[in-house]
Amino acid sequence: MAFYVTTPIYYVNAEPHLGHAYTTIAADVLARHMRQRGEEVFFLTGTDEHGEPVTQAAEKLGITPRELGDRNAVHFRELAAKVNATNDFFIRTTDPEHEAVVAEVVTRIHDNGHVYEGTYEGWYCPRCADFKTDSELVDGNKCPIHLIVLEREKEDNWFFRLSAFQEPLERLYTERSDFVVPEIRFNEALSFIKGGLRDLSLSRARLKWGVPVPWDGSQVIYVWIDALLNYYSALSYARHGEDLTGRFWPASVHLIGKDILKFHAVIWPALLMAAEIDVPERVGIHGYLLMGEHKMSKSLGNVIDPFQVVDVYGEDALRFYVLREVRFGHDGEVSPEGFEQRYTSELANEYGNLASRTLAMIGRYRDGLVPKAEAATDLAVHFDGLAEQVCAELDRVELTLALDAVWQRVKRLNAYVQDEQPWKLAKDAGGAEQLDSVLYGLAEGLRVVSVLLLPYMPAAAERLLAALGAGERSLDSARFGAVGGGARIGEPGQLFPRVEPPEASAA
Numbered sequence: 001m002a003f004y005v006t007t008p009i010y011y012v013n014a015e016p017h018l019g020h021a022y023t024t025i026a027a028d029v030l031a032r033h034m035r036q037r038g039e040e041v042f043f044l045t046g047t048d049e050h051g052e053p054v055t056q057a058a059e060k061l062g063i064t065p066r067e068l069g070d071r072n073a074v075h076f077r078e079l080a081a082k083v084n085a086t087n088d089f090f091i092r093t094t095d096p097e098h099e100a101v102v103a104e105v106v107t108r109i110h111d112n113g114h115v116y117e118g119t120y121e122g123w124y125c126p127r128c129a130d131f132k133t134d135s136e137l138v139d140g141n142k143c144p145i146h147l148i149v150l151e152r153e154k155e156d157n158w159f160f161r162l163s164a165f166q167e168p169l170e171r172l173y174t175e176r177s178d179f180v181v182p183e184i185r186f187n188e189a190l191s192f193i194k195g196g197l198r199d200l201s202l203s204r205a206r207l208k209w210g211v212p213v214p215w216d217g218s219q220v221i222y223v224w225i226d227a228l229l230n231y232y233s234a235l236s237y238a239r240h241g242e243d244l245t246g247r248f249w250p251a252s253v254h255l256i257g258k259d260i261l262k263f264h265a266v267i268w269p270a271l272l273m274a275a276e277i278d279v280p281e282r283v284g285i286h287g288y289l290l291m292g293e294h295k296m297s298k299s300l301g302n303v304i305d306p307f308q309v310v311d312v313y314g315e316d317a318l319r320f321y322v323l324r325e326v327r328f329g330h331d332g333e334v335s336p337e338g339f340e341q342r343y344t345s346e347l348a349n350e351y352g353n354l355a356s357r358t359l360a361m362i363g364r365y366r367d368g369l370v371p372k373a374e375a376a377t378d379l380a381v382h383f384d385g386l387a388e389q390v391c392a393e394l395d396r397v398e399l400t401l402a403l404d405a406v407w408q409r410v411k412r413l414n415a416y417v418q419d420e421q422p423w424k425l426a427k428d429a430g431g432a433e434q435l436d437s438v439l440y441g442l443a444e445g446l447r448v449v450s451v452l453l454l455p456y457m458p459a460a461a462e463r464l465l466a467a468l469g470a471g472e473r474s475l476d477s478a479r480f481g482a483v484g485g486g487a488r489i490g491e492p493g494q495l496f497p498r499v500e501p502p503e504a505s506a507a
């Protein structure tokens with residue numbers, strides 16, 4: 001089976017920030033999890049480099065849009081590597097191969113009769129690269145997102161007959177109740193469709209920075225149409241000398257933030273239908289990470305800078321935090337204080353300490369060999385169905401619920417240590433058998449949770465699995481009892497060491 005996951009392609013008009021890291025991390029979790037399930041995975045991310053947002057930002061800096069793209073695409077590529085994302089390709093919409101596919105697909109849409117010449121008159125936000133209706137404006141004529149005053153635009157351009165796809169889209173939503181997840185976004189997209197679809201400008205006459213309209217060199221393709229097509233074009237040239245389209249299209253899931261729902265849940269499937277290309281299986285939508293009042297922080301600076309957090313705490317901690325703190329699909333606040341709190345209480349204490357105590361006790365009481373013993377049924381029972389539950393949650397793009405299911409078992413193992421007090425058993429001559437069972441149960445429980453945590457915290461979970469002498473990483477191996485005792489343990493080092501916040505030490 002093939003699994004194809006994408007992130008939005010990010011605008012190069014600004015530097016990457018935590019919001020961009022968030023979607024990339026989430027997509028990486030799905031990619032790694034599906035590889036553990038034995039699927040053939042393709043994971044795509046990249047940059048959106050045409051259009052007005054980039055042109056205007058470049059003008060401000062006194063450089064060309066291409067120069068700005070070259071400069072910032074590097075930073076987005078670095079961000080993906082920094083968070084340990086395993087993307088198979090990094091697409092840039094300035095890639096000539098992408099531009100060729102855009103020309104080809106819009107020609108097909110044109111030839112299929114879905115394009116006509118018309119005049120656009122209305123509001124346009126150059127920062128959103130989006131057309132606004134009167135009812136969307138705030139304070140008279142301001143963009144509801146950027147709060148900048150919008151100009152009324154009038155220009156002759158080419159239109160895509162989006163209105164003709166109202167019925168096919170409604171049918172798609174009726175037939176596939178999980179086309180958009182979570183449900184609240186499905187309903188939002190469907191009511192947008194039912195509210196009536198207006199035709200959409202396919203080209204811009206005034207702009208120079210974009211893919212030329214194949215049949216009219218005086219105009220460029222509207223940046224959103226150019227950008228959306230990245231998901232399709234990438235497969236044709238990502239791997240040299242090979243076309244992966246047949247293997248990976250339609251995409252399994254496009255992960256996006258709720259800001260760009262309309263483009264992905266309405267315009268994108270309509271464009272694909274117009275070009276007679278299969279629509280994706282699913283669009284997975286997450287909420288906003290909010291910074292709230294947390295403007296200043298001793299340890300992490302003004303905002304949560306993903307580069308800085310990774311430098312200080314490591315990428316696993318950042319990956320864990322963003323997916324644990326805010327329920328995926330919902331909005332939620334993140335803060336440096338919240339980060340430090342979870343780092344200490346959950347990563348360092350609940351997981352890191354559990355691991356080091358378990359390994360230390362196996363070293364001290366059993367000469368470094370995991371006992372060959374039976375685990376207590378009342379411990380084992382907590383792991384029944386866990387791997388299946390994680391799969392089911394991740395299939396619904398519920399990344400936080402899947403992580404929580406695993407973390408409840410981490411907490412369960414901690415409670416088990418407290419209940420059993422193995423250090424007391426070790427002093428009691430009659431407690432040897434019970435101690436074997438407890439130590440095996442802890443090692444096996446840690447192994448299972450670590451296999452399931454690999455997609456979330458690949459480096460730490462891998463180090464612990466290696467220290468437990470565990471060989472398998474597949475999801476099949478994430479069953480409690482799948483591995484018996486006998487492994488020789490190693491030394492993982494401190495998984496989540498105490499960190500001196502940088503500013504605090506300078507103070």
Ligand code: ME8
Nearest residue numbers: 008009010011019020023048227228256257288289
């Ligand atoms: O919209 N919280 O690019 P973009 C959560 N180029 N996610 C956030 C976020 C936040 N505070 N801020 C950004 C574009 N994101 C287009 C996309 S796709 C064909 C073209 C994430 O640079 C989230 O995934 O503005 C959001 O949808 C995306 O960055 C917007 O990135």
